[in-house]
Structures are given as C-alpha cells and as structure tokens.
Amino acid sequence: xxxxxxxxxxxxxxxxxxxxxxxxxxxxxxxxxxxxxxxxxxxxxxxxxxxxxxxxxxxxxxxxxxxxxxxxxxxxxxxxxxxxxxxxxxxxxxxxxxxxxxxxxxxxxxxxxxxxxxxxxxxxxxxxxxxxxxxxxxxxxxxxxxxxxxxxxxxxxxxxxxxxxxxxxxxxxxxxxxxxxxxxxxxxxxxxxxxxxxxxxxxxxxxxxxxxxxxxxxxxxxxxxxxxxxxxxxxxxxxxxxxxxxxxxxxxxxxxxxxxxxxxxxxxxxxxxxxxxxxxxxxxxxxxxxxxxxxxxxxxxxxxxxxxxxxxxxxxxxxxxx
Amino acid sequence: xxxxxxxxxxxxxxxxxxxxxxxxxxxxxxxxxxxxxxxxxxxxxxxxxxxxxxxxxxxxxxxxxxxxxxxxxxxxxxxxxxxxxxxxxxxxxxxxxxxxxxxxxxxxxxxxxxxxxxxxxxxxxxxxxxxxxxxxxxxxxxxxxxxxxxxxxxxxxxxxxxxxxxxxxxxxxxxxxxxxxxxxxxxxxxxxxxxxxxxxxxxxxxxxxxxxxxxxxxxxxxxxxxxxxxxxxxxxxxxxxxxxxxxxxxxxxxxxx
Ligand SMILES: Cc1cc2nc3c(=O)[nH]c(=O)nc-3n(C[C@H](O)[C@H](O)[C@H](O)COP(=O)(O)OP(=O)(O)OC[C@H]3O[C@@H](n4cnc5c(N)ncnc54)[C@H](O)[C@@H]3O)c2cc1C
Ligand SMILES: Cc1cc2nc3c(=O)[nH]c(=O)nc-3n(C[C@H](O)[C@H](O)[C@H](O)COP(=O)(O)OP(=O)(O)OC[C@H]3O[C@@H](n4cnc5c(N)ncnc54)[C@H](O)[C@@H]3O)c2cc1C
Numbered sequence: 001x002x003x004x005x006x007x008x009x010x011x012x013x014x015x016x017x018x019x020x021x022x023x024x025x026x027x028x029x030x031x032x033x034x035x036x037x038x039x040x041x042x043x044x045x046x047x048x049x050x051x052x053x054x055x056x057x058x059x060x061x062x063x064x065x066x067x068x069x070x071x072x073x074x075x076x077x078x079x080x081x082x083x084x085x086x087x088x089x090x091x092x093x094x095x096x097x098x099x100x101x102x103x104x105x106x107x108x109x110x111x112x113x114x115x116x117x118x119x120x121x122x123x124x125x126x127x128x129x130x131x132x133x134x135x136x137x138x139x140x141x142x143x144x145x146x147x148x149x150x151x152x153x154x155x156x157x158x159x160x161x162x163x164x165x166x167x168x169x170x171x172x173x174x175x176x177x178x179x180x181x182x183x184x185x186x187x188x189x190x191x192x193x194x195x196x197x198x199x200x201x202x203x204x205x206x207x208x209x210x211x212x213x214x215x216x217x218x219x220x221x222x223x224x225x226x227x228x229x230x231x232x233x234x235x236x237x238x239x240x241x242x243x244x245x246x247x248x249x250x251x252x253x254x255x256x257x258x259x260x261x262x263x264x265x266x267x268x269x270x271x272x273x274x275x276x277x278x279x280x281x282x283x284x285x286x287x288x289x290x291x292x293x294x295x296x297x298x299x300x301x302x303x304x305x306x307x308x309x310x311x312x313x314x315x316x317x318x319x320x321x322x
Numbered sequence: 323x324x325x326x327x328x329x330x331x332x333x334x335x336x337x338x339x340x341x342x343x344x345x346x347x348x349x350x351x352x353x354x355x356x357x358x359x360x361x362x363x364x365x366x367x368x369x370x371x372x373x374x375x376x377x378x379x380x381x382x383x384x385x386x387x388x389x390x391x392x393x394x395x396x397x398x399x400x401x402x403x404x405x406x407x408x409x410x411x412x413x414x415x416x417x418x419x420x421x422x423x424x425x426x427x428x429x430x431x432x433x434x435x436x437x438x439x440x441x442x443x444x445x446x447x448x449x450x451x452x453x454x455x456x457x458x459x460x461x462x463x464x465x466x467x468x469x470x471x472x473x474x475x476x477x478x479x480x481x482x483x484x485x486x487x488x489x490x491x492x493x494x495x496x497x498x499x500x501x502x503x504x505x506x507x508x509x510x511x512x513x514x515x516x517x518x519x520x521x522x523x524x525x526x527x528x529x530x531x532x533x534x535x536x537x538x539x540x541x542x543x544x545x546x547x548x549x550x551x552x553x554x555x556x557x558x559x560x561x562x563x564x565x566x567x568x569x570x571x572x573x574x575x576x577x578x579x
Binding site for chain 1: 333335336339341348359360415416417420443444445446447448449450451452453455456457460461462463464465467477479481482483484485486487488489490491492493496502503536537538539540541542543544545546547548551552554555556557561562564565566568569571572573576578579
C-alpha cells in the first residue's frame with residue numbers, strides 16, 4: 001500500500017463536499033491518506049479532514065494563497081508531493097483542480113486524468129472512467145509511465161458517509177514555496193449568487209426559453225430556494241441576456257452532475273444534454289409532449305410551466321417541512 | 323509580434339459516436355469534424371490582437387492525423403490567420419500533445435501570446451493549455467472571457483465558480499485559454515477561403531520531435547456507449563396532481579429528497 005494525497009478545497013473555512021468524497025474514497029482504499037490545503041483558513045478544515053479519513057494534513061497557512069494562483073499553487077503542491085511521495089493524487093475537477101493539476105503533472109513528468117466520474121483504487125493502482133464526446137461515450141483511463149497517478153473527479157460522483165469525529169489528522173505546517181511569480185491575481189469579482197456553483201450543486205433547477213422572459217426566472221429561484229438548489233439555464237436564455245453565462249449548462253456552458261436536475265421549458269437540444277445528461281434523476285416540464293428532453297428524462301410532466309412550477313414549490317415546501 | 327493559436331479538430335457534437343472494435347477510441351468513418359468550438363474564440367482573439375498591433379502575425383497549430391486536421395487549419399486561415407503548421411501523428415495523449423505543441427512553438431521562436439481553447443469538447447480534459455505552458459515555462463490562465471494586452475503584460479478575466487471572476491495579470495509570453503464570451507468569432511469570408519486554399523501549411527512529423535514514447539502517460543481502453551436509460555415515466559392528472567405525484571416519486575422511488 002502507498003500514499004494517496006488528497007487536495008482538499010474549502011470555501012470560507014468549510015471543507016467542500018467534493019473533497020470529503022475524495023478523502024473517504026482514499027481512506028476506503030486502504031492506503032495512507034495525506035491531505036493538503038492552503039490559505040489563511042487552512043487551519044479551520046484540518047479537523048474535518050481528519051474526521052473524513054486523512055492521517056496527516058499539510059497546510060501552508062499563508063494569506064498569499066487565499067486565492068488561487070496557478071504558479072504559486074503548482075510550486076506548493078509540488079513541494080509537498082516531493083515530501084510526501086504519494087503514488088496517487090486525488091483532486092476535484094473544480095475550476096481550481098482542473099487548472100492546477102495538468103500543470104503539476106507536467107512538472108512531475110506524470111499523467112493526469114481529468115473530469116472523471118468513476119474511480120477504482122486498488123493498492124497503488126488506479127483506473128478512472130470519464131465521459132467523452134459530450135457524454136456519448138465512456139472511456140477507462142489507464143496510466144502508463146506515470147510515477148504518480150493524478151485523477152480529477154467531478155463532484156457528486158462518490159458516496160459520502162457520516163464523518164468519524166474520533167479520527168484526527170496530524171498537522172504539518174509548510175512554508176510558502178512559491179517565488180518569482182509571473183502571474184498576479186489583481187482582483188476577485190464576487191459572483192451574484194450565494195448558492196453553490198452549478199458544478200457542485202446536488203440539485204439544479206434549470207430554465208429554458210419556455211420561461212418567456214427574464215423576470216420569470218423568479219419562479220425558478222423560488223423553487224430552488226425551497227430545494228436548496230442552484231439555478232441553471234440554456235444557452236438560448238443566456239444569449240437572450242436573461243441570465244449571466246455563468247449559469248449556462250451544456251457543451252459551451254458547464255458540465256453538471258447533480259442527483260436531481262429539473263428542466264423547465266427546455267427543449268433538450270443535444271448541446272444542452274451534453275452538459276446535464278449524466279444527472280442521476282432528470283425531471284422535464286414542457287408543454288410539448290414531443291420535446292426531445294422527455295427522451296432523457298426520468299419523470300416527465302406535459303404542461304404549462306407557469307401552472308406547474310408554483311404548485312411544485314408548494315408541494316416541496318410541504319414535503320420538506322414534515 | 324508572433325501570436326500562436328493551438329487548435330484541435332473534434333467531432334461535431336451532432337455526430338453519432340460509434341466505438342472502434344478494439345474499444346480504445348471511436349470509429350472515425352462518417353464522422354463530421356469541426357474546429358473545437360472554444361478554439362474559434364482563440365482564433366478570433368488572436369486575429370483581433372494582430373489587427374491592433376501592426377506587424378504581428380497569427381500562427382495556427384494543430385496536432386493529429388495530417389490528412390484531416392489540415393481542414394481545421396484551413397478554416398483558421400480562412401478566418402484570417404496568417405500561417406499554419408500541422409504536427410502529423412496519431413494516438414497521443416494530453417501530455418505528449420502539449421509537449422509537441424510546446425516544442426514546435428519554441429522552435430518557431432519569438433512567441434508573445436499563445437491562445438488555446440479552455441477545453442476540447444471530445445476528451446473534455448482541459449489540460450493541454452496548462453501542460454504546454456509548463457513545458458514552455460510561461461504563465462497561463464484558462465477559462466478566459468476578457469483579454470487585454472498593453473504591449474508588455476496581459477490582463478485577463480477568468481470565470482470561476484459561482485459566477486465569480488478573477489482579474490489576472492501575466493507577464494508575456496503567456497498562454498491564454500479562451501472561454502465563451504471572449505468575443506464573437508468571425509465567419510470565414512469568401513476571399514479568405516480562396517486565400518486559405520492556396521496557403522502552404524508547414525508539416526512537421528511528430529516522430530522528428532524526439533519526444534520519447536514514455537511521454538505518453540494515459541491511454542483509453544474499454545470505451546463504451548452509455549447504458550440505455552429506462553423509459554421516462556410520464557405523470558398524469560391536472561397540474562396539482564402531477565406536482566404532488568412528482569414530489570412523492572422523488573422522495574419514495576428515486577430517493578433524491
Ligand atoms: C456550437 C453550439 C453550442 C451550444 N451550446 C449550448 C449549451 O452549452 N447549452 C445549451 O443549452 N444550448 C447550447 N446550444 C444551443 C442549443 O442547440 C439550443 O438552441 C438550446 O439549448 C435551446 O434552448 P431552450 O431549450 O431554452 O430553447 P428552445 O429550444 O426554444 O425550447 C424551449 C422549450 O420550452 C417549451 N415551452 C414553451 N413554452 C412553455 C411553457 N409555457 N411551459 C413549458 N414549456 C414551454 C417548448 O415546448 C420548447 O421545448 C449550442 C448550440 C451550438 C450550435
Ligand atoms: C502526433 C499526434 C497525433 C495525434 N493523433 C490523434 C488521433 O489519432 N486522434 C485524436 O483524436 N487525437 C489525436 N491527437 C490529439 C491528442 O490526442 C489530443 O489533442 C490530446 O489528447 C489532448 O486533447 P484534450 O481533449 O485533452 O485537450 P484539452 O486539454 O481539453 O484542450 C484544450 C486546448 O488545447 C489545445 N489542443 C488540444 N489538443 C490539441 C491538438 N491536438 N492540437 C492543437 N491544439 C490542441 C486546444 O486549443 C484546446 O482547446 C494527436 C496528437 C498528436 C500530437
């Protein structure tokens with residue numbers, strides 16, 4: 001057995017669910033689990049990292065690492081990898097993970113499998129499955145010539161069990177290894193939404209042109225609030241300027257993998273399906289019984305969104321408050 | 323100033339995918355190939371930058387089987403790129419592709435900015451831009467929806483989670499991975515198409531780049547098509563009944579609430 005290094009991400013001192021998935025998967029593999037986390041909040045998540053299966057956690061508590069910088073993060077990850085000598089690295093296919101680890105892989109002269117949806121760890125070996133061609137095929141990724149195997153997993157693909165608060169991790173503090181940066185993060189412009197990002201959301205309520213106009217997204221926001229969901233949209237709606245393009249789901253938008261995807265007034269074009277087709281349960285609400293979205297859906301409702309959605313919101317309110 | 327653009331040729335999204343008999347790839351017969359959609363934004367931004375900086379040139383670069391990837395290079399030339407290079411070879415992964423692109427860009431010399439797409443819609447990996455930047459020892463930013471160049475540094479906006487944006491400044495040379503929203507790619511003009519037909523595309527054999535076989539780090543196997551979804555369950559009754567039934571099914575049958 002070897003060591004699995006998990007890149008633990010947090011938002012404002014709270015460990016992300018996607019990182020908990022990875023820690024637990026690594027712990028289940030029987031390998032020694034070591035985690036790494038950066039920034040002034042790093043200390044806030046070390047306990048949770050231990051509860052979820054790591055025996056050691058490396059932190060670089062430098063505020064200079066509060067925001068992601070590809071160069072400084074690469075330098076620090078590589079320094080810790082050299083110390084820990086893992087045989088496997090797991091990270092989320094988040095915007096940070098996807099940007100960082102290809103660069104880390106190139107520096108470590110090793111392979112990276114990005115955007116995976118299944119993970120099999122057996123000893124030092126790992127294989128991963130990833131969707132290709134917009135989810136129209138799945139491939140198993142095998143590592144070759146890779147002293148360290150780096151796998152980037154989509155969120156919500158692995159089970160999460162209750163944390164074991166009796167388990168703790170030893171904390172190793174590291175100095176910031178980065179020098180001479182050619183990249184400068186000048187400003188972070190906060191997003192409009194306080195909700196979870198689409199790529200991490202467990203429930204998504206998404207709207208299409210069937211909603212007729214921007215103001216009607218209020219109806220979807222109300223439903224989403226009751227469900228603790230994030231709101232998404234089609235490109236047609238984004239192009240019409242009803243919502244920002246950060247909300248677009250699809251081939252040229254975000255790839256999402258929630259447990260529940262509610263598609264309202266969405267026809268189900270192939271480019272939209274490309275982004276949401278791997279959702280576990282899909283509900284389609286459309287007034288056209290022949291809309292292609294119904295071929296992908298788990299449950300279908302033929303009807304007027306303006307009639308159905310408010311009723312659904314009421315029903316969910318009742319069901320979730322009992 | 324030399325501006326490079328890396329473009330990948332990918333199957334059109336509407337194309338039906340069939341798996342090759344050895345399950346390591348797809349059956350390429352009957353596939354309609356197009357320029358990776360994000361690479362169109364990359365080509366457009368490079369053209370705009372060239373137009374704003376007299377004396378500059380846009381070089382487009384693609385790695386893959388020559389016979390077909392030159393099509394996407396011709397499209398880029400028709401959109402206004404000045405020169406094109408094809409790296410001919412088959413069966414590489416993201417690491418060796420990035421290595422090959424970096425080697426060729428280095429050999430051409432004088433690069434200032436290298437545009438790529440944020441990801442290729444076939445492998446969906448978003449890894450080549452960052453790996454190439456590392457091999458070139460230059461900074462990178464991906465998922466870029468706004469770009470500015472002041473003659474020395476570039477300032478870009480990167481889209482991240484929750485609709486947030488990061489404003490990033492990089493010293494050049496730098497790699498910039500284009501996202502949707504960066505610009506509106508121009509169509510190839512008829513004179514552009516005529517001119518592109520006559521252009522000589524420089525050919526480089528992958529085997530001449532001295533990239534060792536150990537630079538292939540990942541291989542695909544066991545490629546499969548998605549399992550058939552069970553048929554949709556259509557709900558009946560009036561809207562109230564449908565809403566109530568849906569909530570019940572999501573809770574008791576699908577168990578997602
Ligand atoms: C290169 C490329 C990339 C693309 N990328 C994306 C992408 O990333 N994401 C994406 O979404 N699209 C993408 N598209 C666009 C895609 O092809 C479709 O045009 C788009 O998804 C359609 O959006 P829609 O379903 O909202 O609209 P429409 O196709 O117009 O569908 C609206 C639906 O609403 C229904 N409706 C109308 N009124 C009501 C009502 N009162 N109640 C209930 N239902 C109603 C209609 O029956 C219809 O089915 C891309 C296209 C191209 C060419
Ligand atoms: C000699 C050689 C032979 C190849 N043979 C094949 C083949 O037979 N079939 C096949 O499908 N692919 C082939 N490729 C391409 C290679 O497999 C992929 O490009 C690689 O796996 C990276 O793709 P990605 O989806 O991970 O790219 P991503 O990292 O998702 O792409 C991000 C960006 O990187 C750039 N980029 C990615 N790949 C290329 C490329 N090949 N050329 C130029 N820019 C690129 C683009 O700007 C793209 O938007 C070959 C490459 C080489 C060098």
